[in-house]
Amino acid sequence: YIFLFFQEKMLDSAFNIDFGYLEGICRGFKNGILKQTDYLNLVQCETLDDLKLHLQSTDYGNFLANEASPLQVSVIDDKLREKLVAEFQHVRNHAVEPLTLFLDYITYGYMIDNIVLLITGALHQRPISELMPKCHPLGTFEQIEAINVASTSVELYNAVLVDTPLAEFFGECISEQDLDELNIEIIRNTLYKAYLESFYNYCQSLGGATADVMCEILAFEADRRAFIITLNSFGTELSKEDRSKLYPTCGKLYPDGLAALARADDPENVKQVAEFYAEYRALFEGAGNNPGDKTLEDKFFEHEVKLNVNAFLQQFHYGVFYAYLKLKEQECRNIVWISECIAQKHRAKIDNYIPIL
Amino acid sequence: MSEDLDKLDNLAVLRLELMDELIAAKKDLENFLREGYFLLGKSRYIMGVNAVSMLQVPIEDDNISSGFYTTVSKEPLSEMPSLTNHLFNIHIREDREESKDKVVEEKEVSLRKRKSESKLDDSEKEEVEVVKKENNPLNWFNALPPQSLRKAQEYFKKAIIKSVECATIQSKLNALNG
Numbered sequence: 001y002i003f004l005f006f007q008e009k010m011l012d013s014a015f016n017i018d019f020g021y022l023e024g025i026c027r028g029f030k031n032g033i034l035k036q037t038d039y040l041n042l043v044q045c046e047t048l049d050d051l052k053l054h055l056q057s058t059d060y061g062n063f064l065a066n067e068a069s070p071l072q073v074s075v076i077d078d079k080l081r082e083k084l085v086a087e088f089q090h091v092r093n094h095a096v097e098p099l100t101l102f103l104d105y106i107t108y109g110y111m112i113d114n115i116v117l118l119i120t121g122a123l124h125q126r127p128i129s130e131l132m133p134k135c136h137p138l139g140t141f142e143q144i145e146a147i148n149v150a151s152t153s154v155e156l157y158n159a160v161l162v163d164t165p166l167a168e169f170f171g172e173c174i175s176e177q178d179l180d181e182l183n184i185e186i187i188r189n190t191l192y193k194a195y196l197e198s199f200y201n202y203c204q205s206l207g208g209a210t211a212d213v214m215c216e217i218l219a220f221e222a223d224r225r226a227f228i229i230t231l232n233s234f235g236t237e238l239s240k241e242d243r244s245k246l247y248p249t250c251g252k253l254y255p256d257g258l259a260a261l262a263r264a265d266d267p268e269n270v271k272q273v274a275e276f277y278a279e280y281r282a283l284f285e286g287a288g289n290n291p292g293d294k295t296l297e298d299k300f301f302e303h304e305v306k307l308n309v310n311a312f313l314q315q316f317h318y319g320v321f322y323a324y325l326k327l328k329e330q331e332c333r334n335i336v337w338i339s340e341c342i343a344q345k346h347r348a349k350i351d352n353y354i355p356i357l
Numbered sequence: 358m359s360e361d362l363d364k365l366d367n368l369a370v371l372r373l374e375l376m377d378e379l380i381a382a383k384k385d386l387e388n389f390l391r392e393g394y395f396l397l398g399k400s401r402y403i404m405g406v407n408a409v410s411m412l413q414v415p416i417e418d419d420n421i422s423s424g425f426y427t428t429v430s431k432e433p434l435s436e437m438p439s440l441t442n443h444l445f446n447i448h449i450r451e452d453r454e455e456s457k458d459k460v461v462e463e464k465e466v467s468l469r470k471r472k473s474e475s476k477l478d479d480s481e482k483e484e485v486e487v488v489k490k491e492n493n494p495l496n497w498f499n500a501l502p503p504q505s506l507r508k509a510q511e512y513f514k515k516a517i518i519k520s521v522e523c524a525t526i527q528s529k530l531n532a533l534n535g
Contacts, residue, residue: 073406074406074407074410113405117408120412120413124412124413125415125416126416131412134412181496181497181500182496182500184500185499185501228503229501231504232504233501235507236500236502238500238501295399295504295505333402336402336406340402344391344394344398346391346394
């Protein structure tokens with residue numbers, strides 16, 4: 001009875017019974033994230049083979065050893081991801097409830113991306129054998145290959161998604177319309193909105209430090225999506241009402257900010273909406289479209305990294321697993337960016353990576 | 358005699374000028390292409406490496422038509438009317454322009470029927486959007502493309518136009534050779 005009481009309150013000391021090993025290993029992985037000195041070495045490489053050599057002295061080791069030269073950027077990206085996936089699977093295999101559900105929630109995001117990749121590929125008549133290797137390994141599920149049979153969203157739901165965890169996120173986007181690029185994008189964003197809100201509610205129900213850390217991160221994710229969707233929709237066929245249905249409501253912008261964004265007509269309006277929120281005002285002020293400025297997406301990535309690093313300041317919560325995954329992804333993006341700059345011999349912006357530690 | 362010498366001088370100077378123009382045009386072309394590919398790399402950074410790749414490019418050619426076409430005509434070389442060179446011109450594909458006319462007509466009709474201002478705004482937007490929807494390869498990658506992808510497309514378009522200019526200057530040089 002006392003044990004159940006401990007479980008409910010999730011006292012710090014009770015956390016380690018089930019999750020001490022996993023949190024420890026996660027923090028160990030986190031210490032292997034590339035530091036500023038590593039990045040300085042990478043930036044000075046002249047060729048991708050140099051880069052491979054420098055990565056051998058980091059936690060990545062010989063991960064590119066069996067790849068044929070000349071190396072390609074997409075191969076580097078795939079291999080970086082493989083290592084991350086192996087680490088995540090290890091943690092997932094050793095987890096028990098409620099951490100298993102938490103980790104599963106993280107994978108739903110990748111499932112949504114994979115679905116969109118496969119449908120877009122099918123729309124462009126690509127064979128499934130070409131598309132499957134490009135799917136994110138964390139987002140696979142059993143019926144995933146049946147996706148290219150679907151040509152409307154009703155078929156997609158009935159044939160494939162109804163048995164997956166994503167079924168509950170499908171909600172309103174079912175329609176008889178054929179899947180074209182805009183519909184696919186609407187489906188992606190609607191699914192993601194439902195997923196984000198569900199994840200947010202789940203984290204809140206967990207309470208304690210997990211809720212503290214995760215709800216802040218997820219609120220920022222929701223707001224960032226609202227801003228980016230609005231900015232990217234200018235000049236496309238997406239109507240304002242359709243656009244406002246894609247905004248996740250679990251962020252700070254809900255409800256007034258989202259209503260204002262729904263009315264926005266140009267990037268200036270969006271910036272004015274951001275003026276009302278201190279952190280977002282700072283992000284918009286530092287960004288610009290002139291060469292030499294940081295873009296808004298860069299500022300968002302930076303802020304995300306800051307929030308994820310702060311997650312490690314508290315102990316005994318699940319947020320460290322999420323934060324570790326996201327930080328490693330940013331590291332992958334950094335390495336791929338540096339590789340592209342080296343491969344294209346365009347070194348002007350090679351320092352635009354975001355340092356993590 | 359001195360006339361002939363003058364002519365020779367003029368020809369030589371003309372040739373050097375054309376070579377200079379050609380080199381400058383080729384440099385611009387290279388720059389546009391470099392910037393375009395760089396911005397593609399930036400889009401991959403934002404959207405993920407697999408979101409901007411050959412997977413998004415359609416295989417079947419039926420639905421794809423190019424947005425530009427070129428015409429060739431002969432014209433006399435401006436400084437030396439006795440020689441002729443090929444003039445390469447680049448045009449936006451006609452059926453796109455046709456659809457633009459069609460929608461402009463609709464807009465005029467709705468102006469006459471003018472019921473409310475909002476209707477006018479809608480049809481104005483329609484004009485812009487119809488032109489942009491048809492065959493825009495930008496939408497292959499994402500229906501809501503980020504700024505970097507749009508800028509990349511602009512750079513590649515500029516590169517196409519520049520390459521046609523290079524062809525014209527090259528044919529002028531060839532004319533001088535003959």
